[in-house]
Amino acid sequence: MKIAVSATAPHLDAALDPRLGRCQYFLIIDTESMEFEAIENPAIMAPGGAGIQAAQLIAEKGAEAVITGNCGPNAFQVLSSAGIPVLVGASGSVREAIESYKRGELQPTPQASTGPGVGMRGGMGGGMGGGRGGMGGGRRR
Amino acid sequence: MILSVASGKGGTGKTLVATSLALSLEQGTVQLLDCDVEEPNAHILLRPQIDSSRPVTVPVPAVDKEKCTYCGLCSEACAYNAIAVAGRTVLVFRELCHGCGACSHVCPAGAVSEEPRQVGVVESGRAGGVRFVGGRLNVSEAMAGPLIRAVKKLADPKATVILDAPPGTSCPVVETIRGSDFCVLVTEPTPFGLSDLTIAVEVARELNVPCSVVINRDGPGDEGVERYCAQEGIPVLMRIPFDRRIAEAYCRGETLAAAMPSWQQAFRELFDRVRGLAAVGSVS
Numbered sequence: 001m002k003i004a005v006s007a008t009a010p011h012l013d014a015a016l017d018p019r020l021g022r023c024q025y026f027l028i029i030d031t032e033s034m035e036f037e038a039i040e041n042p043a044i045m046a047p048g049g050a051g052i053q054a055a056q057l058i059a060e061k062g063a064e065a066v067i068t069g070n071c072g073p074n075a076f077q078v079l080s081s082a083g084i085p086v087l088v089g090a091s092g093s094v095r096e097a098i099e100s101y102k103r104g105e106l107q108p109t110p111q112a113s114t115g116p117g118v119g120m121r122g123g124m125g126g127g128m129g130g131g132r133g134g135m136g137g138g139r140r141r
Numbered sequence: 142m143i144l145s146v147a148s149g150k151g152g153t154g155k156t157l158v159a160t161s162l163a164l165s166l167e168q169g170t171v172q173l174l175d176c177d178v179e180e181p182n183a184h185i186l187l188r189p190q191i192d193s194s195r196p197v198t199v200p201v202p203a204v205d206k207e208k209c210t211y212c213g214l215c216s217e218a219c220a221y222n223a224i225a226v227a228g229r230t231v232l233v234f235r236e237l238c239h240g241c242g243a244c245s246h247v248c249p250a251g252a253v254s255e256e257p258r259q260v261g262v263v264e265s266g267r268a269g270g271v272r273f274v275g276g277r278l279n280v281s282e283a284m285a286g287p288l289i290r291a292v293k294k295l296a297d298p299k300a301t302v303i304l305d306a307p308p309g310t311s312c313p314v315v316e317t318i319r320g321s322d323f324c325v326l327v328t329e330p331t332p333f334g335l336s337d338l339t340i341a342v343e344v345a346r347e348l349n350v351p352c353s354v355v356i357n358r359d360g361p362g363d364e365g366v367e368r369y370c371a372q373e374g375i376p377v378l379m380r381i382p383f384d385r386r387i388a389e390a391y392c393r394g395e396t397l398a399a400a401m402p403s404w405q406q407a408f409r410e411l412f413d414r415v416r417g418l419a420a421v422g423s424v425s
Contacts, residue, residue: 049222049237056216056225074234082227 001031003101004063005094010038012095018069019118021051027094028061031102034095037061051075051116059084065108067097073112088113143302144415145176145321145350149337151308153327154357154381157391159305160186161398165408168270172300176317177307178261178276178288186396189273191266197276197291198257199240199284204231208252215244215253240287261288265295272300285313293320301412310340318345323419324352325378325411330362335369342375351418355411358383376418378411 006023007014012034017023022044029036039061043053051071055078058066066079067087079086085108090097100106146159160183163173175183202215202224213226223237224244235258245253261278276292278285285307296302306317318324324345328334338354345352353376356366360383370377381387381397390400397404 043222046222049234052222052225052232052234052237056227059227077232078225078227081225081230081232 001065002061002063003029003031003098004058004061004066005029005090005097006041006066006068007038007094010040012036012098013093016067016069016090016092016094016097018091020066020068020071020075021046021054023054023068026054026058026061028058028063029094029098031098034098048117049074052078055079055082055084065101067101067106070114070118071109071112072114072116072118074116076109076112142323142416142419143296143304143321144412144419145304145306145318145324146327147306147314147318147324147341147345148308148327149310149339149341150328150334153308153329153334154355155308155327156183156186156305157357157381157397158325158327158355158379159183159303160396161404162408162412163187163271163303164269164396164398165405166301166412170301171270171303172272172274172297173268173303173305174292174296175273175275175305176289176292176313177305178278178285178292179307179313181275181277183305184273184275185394187268187271187273188394189266189268189271189275191264191273193266194262194264196259197261197263197288198259199238199287200242200255201235201238201240201258202233202244202253203256204233205252205254206231208250210250210252212249214247214249218243218247236281236283239284260284263288263291263295272297286316289313289316293317310337310344314341315344315348318350319348321348321350323415324350325355325415326352327355327357328366329358330356330364330366332363332365334362335365338366339369342373353378353415353418355379355381357381376414378414379407 005027006017006020007025007027008017010025023041026039027036043050051074055075059082065085067090071086087106088109146155148155163171175181211226215224216226221237223234225232260282263276265274274295276288307313326341328338354370359380
């Protein structure tokens with residue numbers, strides 16, 4: 001079975017990246033052989049819709065499930081439409097996440113686990129072209 | 142003449158300057174456009190009589206499932222990830238769509254058409270001798286650009302047009318300043334004011350709009366803004382003191398020009414200097 005895992009580096013002992021749309025790498029792993037393909041996430045710098053772009057990439061790569069920390073509503077909608085279950089709440093290394101999946105400890109989530117835009121650096125709200133009132137996204141008064 | 146009033150940092154006094162300037166110039170020749178469509182406030186001070194309000198829409202894709210071949214070209218073409226093809230489904234994320242039309246343009250099957258989605262309204266009216274136009278973005282809407290463009294379309298080429306810009310230096314500010322003859326940047330003499338001012342100056346320069354500075358709440362704070370302006374050759378056109386009477390009038394919803402009419406002459410002089418600087422096109 002081919003599983004996509006969000007990762008902080010391109011190897012199995014890397015820490016799992018809790019963000020889906022804005023993770024550093026996707027590892028597409030064959031759970032039988034533990035062979036994998038590492039893909040740099042092209043959506044990491046997207047001004048908006050990173051989760052959507054990442055989810056489409058995962059679907060194109062033929063992954064049959066996704067393991068990550070959190071999944072927002074837009075990415076979840078794309079993955080559900082492609083029939084790909086999303087397993088959230090994973091942590092530790094990528095290898096450990098696959099092992100806990102094999103032990104049946106990770107279950108598909110029936111809905112998104114966070115709001116939209118949460119994986120943005122600096123928190124949510126800055127996604128549509130910068131913040132009001134200067135740095136940091138908030139309107140300064 | 143189109144003059145935009147911007148700031149970088151929020152809450153420095155853009156609307157205070159824009160409204161008082163409008164009221165100080167020859168009445169009947171001035172138009173004020175509130176381009177801060179996310180949190181408009183010029184109307185609170187000007188209290189215009191609104192006589193027209195019309196919806197502003199953005200075209201968003203509608204996909205004909207009969208014609209769609211799920212080839213994914215629309216999704217590849219979208220710069221904003223607003224349309225996704227997943228299996229035998231096409232998902233449109235309308236709130237991310239900028240309405241550029243690329244998806245319908247590239248669709249080889251002719252399956253993508255466009256339908257209007259309302260993002261806000263443009264209101265126009267009059268406050269005494271000042272003609273007023275303002276945009277109001279729908280709550281939760283992020284697409285300010287198209288609404289700002291709709292507001293600016295109502296600028297009268299024969300009038301002195303004052304644009305009250307949103308805070309910050311991101312897309313809505315760029316959309317507001319773009320095409321202005323001059324930009325007045327209102328700041329305060331603090332490190333925050335200076336930090337955002339320097340970014341705002343870079344934006345104005347990138348857009349080839351000459352700019353000058355107004356320092357508000359002058360008195361406390363530090364010398365950073367003055368030093369920066371001197372170093373960059375940016376004229377400081379006005380200093381509005383940190384004065385409790387000004388703050389009190391503003392909190393009552395009164396403009397500086399109305400509450401302290403002696404300021405009107407200062408705003409007229411400010412405008413004369415702006416006109417001179419714009420004429421020589423001195424990109425500061």
